[in-house]
Amino acid sequence: MARLLKIMARLRRPGDGCPWDLEQTIESIKPNLIEEAYEALDAMESGNRADLAEELGDLLLQIIFQAQIAAEEGTFNFADVAQGISDKLVRRHPHIFGDVKVRDSKDVLRNWDAIKKTEKKVRKSALDGVPKHVPPLHRAYQLQRRAARVNFDWPDIADVFKKLDEEVRELKAAVQRKQRQGIIEELGDLLFSVVNVARFMKVDPAYALERTNAKFVRRFEVVEKEITASGRKLKDCTLAEMDAIWNRVRAADKRA
Structure with missing residues (x-):
């Protein structure tokens, strides 16, 4: 760790540091932090531990980079970051x-939340503290969880499905009226309700969607491969021809 900190400081040294590194600000490298976090998630999903180690290193670099810039500003440094999280872990x-004394992990989480409340500034809303700069699907999930903590929640899953059906009907009505703003609003409401179903089922909606994305890619690539092997291009095929291959792959998945 000491070597990494020295390397970062050297890259940022005025006069003879790296021109690109010297140009960066906390704001300019913000997208890099998000990108590296997603690449680390991809490595986790792949199961390749060597790739994961590399991606975690790239993610750590972004933290070191931010801390180095802050140290130059005189606001905080990496030691402050490490000290802060160490103190927090001990405290919580x-x-x-x-x-x-605790009986199980539920007690641990209850204590964690109680201690966290004493550490944070007084919040005006139960929804305060949910980050704005996170993927919308994840933010919807967190907003619903926060609301549920103060009992603003449906009694059971049956009511959630009723709400889901209601949102589908309202979206269809907006589509029939050809009202673009209405369609956008109702589509958002529908997605929010789908996230609510996921929350009730204790399923991460982003994880579920990513699994479906991966499934779509895999099946579509089979369609591409078979059509290409026949000497044709997808654009020259009918939907029925492509659907026939898709449905065969889908049926094979169901049997597996």
Whole structure:
């Protein structure tokens, strides 16, 4: 870690540092942090631990980079970051570093949330603290979880499905009226309701959607491969021809 910090400081050294690194600001490298986080997630999904180690290193670099820029500004440095998270972990694990007794992981989470509330500034809303700069699907999930904590929630899954059906009807009505703004609004409401179903079923909606994305890519590539092998191009095929291959692959998936 000490070597990595020295390398980053050298890259940012005025006068003879790396021109590109010296041009960067906390704002300019913000997209890199997000990109590296997603690449680390891809590596986790692949199961390749060597790739994961590399991507976690790239993600760590972004943290080091941000801390170096902040140190130059005089606001904080990497030691402050490490000290802060170390103190937080000790503080939020009183059953390990103190004399608090817990029965199970549920007690641990309850204590964590209670301690967290004492650390944060007074919030005006139960929804305060949900990050704005996260993928909308994840933000919807977190907003619903926060609302549920104060009992703003459906009694059971049956009511959630009723709401889902209602949103489908409203979207269809907006489509029939050909009202673009209405379609956008109703489509958003429908997606929000789908996320609610996922939350009730304790399923991460982003994870479920990504699995479907991967499934679509795999099946579509089979369609492409078979049509290309026949000496044709997709644009020259009918939907019925492509659907026939798709349905065969889908049926094979169901049997597997």
